[in-house]
Amino acid sequence: MSADLNTEVHQFIDGTIKNNPVVLFMKGTPDQPRCGFSSLVVQVLDHLGVEFAGVDVLQDNDLREGIKAYSDWPTIPQLYVKEEFIGGADIVRELFQNGELKTLLTDKGVLEA
Template identity: 75%
Template sequence: MTDQVVAIDPVHTFIADTVKTNDVVLFMKGTPDAPRCGFSSLAVQILDHVGATFVGVDILQDEALREGIKAYTDWPTIPQLYVKGEFVGGSDIVREMFNAGELQTLMVEKGVPLGQD
C-alpha cells in the first residue's frame, strides 16, 4: 500500500472543512483585496457586486493546496467558487451565471444573504 492510500489527505480535509463551514468560498490566486490574476479578480468583482459575503482562499500560498483543489473537484482551473458546499464553477461559469441572473438566484435559493451594491 502507498502512503496516499493509507493516509487521509490533509489538503482535501482542509478543502472539505472550508466549503462546509462557510456559505461562499472562492479558491483563488491572491486574496479578495489583492487578486493575483484577472480571472480571480473578475470573480471577486462579481461576488462583491451581488453583495455576497465570502471567504477567499489563496491557493498560491501552498503548492499542495494549488494541486489539491484541482483534484478535489476534477476542475483544472482557478478560481473555483463554492456556494453552501456545492462547487459552482470557475470564472467563466460565474460570469455567465451572473450575467443571466442565475448566480444571484442560486445564492438566494440556498439561503445566502446578499447585500445591496
Template identity: 70%
Template sequence: MTDAATTTSGPVHDFIAKAVSDHPVVLFMKGEPEQPRCGFSAVVVQILDHLGVEFTGVDVLQSEELRNGIKAYSDWPTIPQLYVKGEFVGGADIVREMFSTGELKGFLEEQGLL
C-alpha cells in the same frame, strides 16, 4: 505514494473539505479578495462583491499542494473555483455566465445568501 493519492486524501483534502463545509460561500483563488493576483480571480471577486454576498477567499498560492489539491478535489483544472454551501459552482467563465444571465443571483437567493 503518488501525487493523485496525496491530493484526494490527507491534510490538504481535509483542509479543503473543512473550508467548504465551514463557510457558506468559498472562493479558492489566486491572491486574496482584497488583492487578487490574477484577472480571473479578480472578476469573480468583483461579481461576488457586486451581488453583495459574503464569502471567504482561500489563496491557493499559499502552497503547491493546495493549488493541486483543489483541482483534484473538484476535478476541475482551473482556478478560481467557487463553492456555495458545499457545492462546486464553477470557475471564472461559469460564474461570469451565470452572473450575466441572472442565474447566479437567483441561485444565491435560493440558498438564502442574498
C-alpha cells in the same frame, strides 16, 4: 504529494467548504487578487454583496493542486456555494450575466430575495 499530505489538504478543503457558505479558491486574496479571473469573480461577488471566504492557493502548491483534484476541475478560481461546486470564472460570469447566480445565491439562502 504524499498520501498524508494529500489527506491533510483534502481535509482542509473539505472543512473550509463545509464551514463557509461561500468559498472562493483563488489566486491571491479578495483584497488583492493575483490573476484576472480571480479578480473577476471577486468583483461579481462584491457587486452582489456576497460575503465569502477567499482561499489563496498561491500560498501552497499542494493546496493549488489539491483543489483541482477535489473538484475535478482544472482551473482556478473555483467557487463553492453551500458545499456545491459552482464553477470557475467563465461559468460565474455567465451565471451572473443571465441572472442565474443571484437566483442561486438567493435560493441557497446566501442572499436575501
